[in-house]
Amino acid sequence: MSFALVVNGHAHQIAEDGQTPLLWVLRDTLHLTGTKYGCGIAQCGACTVHVDGQPMRSCSLPLEAAAGSQIITIEAVEGREADALRAAWVRRDVPQCGFCQSGQLMSAVALLRVKAVPTDDDIDRAMSGNICRCATYNRIRAAIHDAAGSSPSQAKTA
Missing domain, CATH: 1.10.150.120 ([2Fe-2S]-binding domain)
Structure with missing residues (x-):
């Protein structure tokens, strides 16, 4: 299955399992390595990104839940x-x-x-x-x- 993501203002079609954590899509598929893996259970905050303007733990957010959202990582946060x-x-x-x-x-x-x-x-x-x-x-x-x-x-x- 393929999922549409907008990451740092760029549209992407991601062909991954829907249960893949957003963190791994960012790091392994999109090569945005500023977002870090810490605990894998949303407790440490190292993987925090903005999803539709809200801080979210990308290690526990499935790709299918992030699909259609505006995602901003540390590489592109501005203002x-x-x-x-x-x-x-x-x-x-x-x-x-x-x-x-x-x-x-x-x-x-x-x-x-x-x-x-x-x-x-x-x-x-x-x-x-x-x-x-x-x-x-x-x-x-x-x-x-x-x-x-x-x-x-x-x-x-x-």
Whole structure:
């Protein structure tokens, strides 16, 4: 069977089993390797992509469920939020090993698109499904505040 996908603005016909996880289609068929495999059970967030604007775990999303959706991966995420986050990530020296970073950034972009000035609680909720084995959570939170143009104390009163 063949499934229609739009990934990073490009239409694709994918001839794979409908139960194939979207992650493997992205990595193995489309050669978009920025999306990482971490746990395979949607618990770590390394495989996060945007599906119709929502952050989703591509390791547990079957191809047939993703068909017809607009999919954006780390290779093509753009806009004010993405640019601000990338700059803040560098400024705060967030990555250590870097393995989780594409998923972290995709989740953070989604957060800032719905909550321009998030509180610490907003950030903790939005990022709770993203595991960083290097434990850079404080830098991740600070970088999200930087990208939003707020400090944690400003966000708490907003």
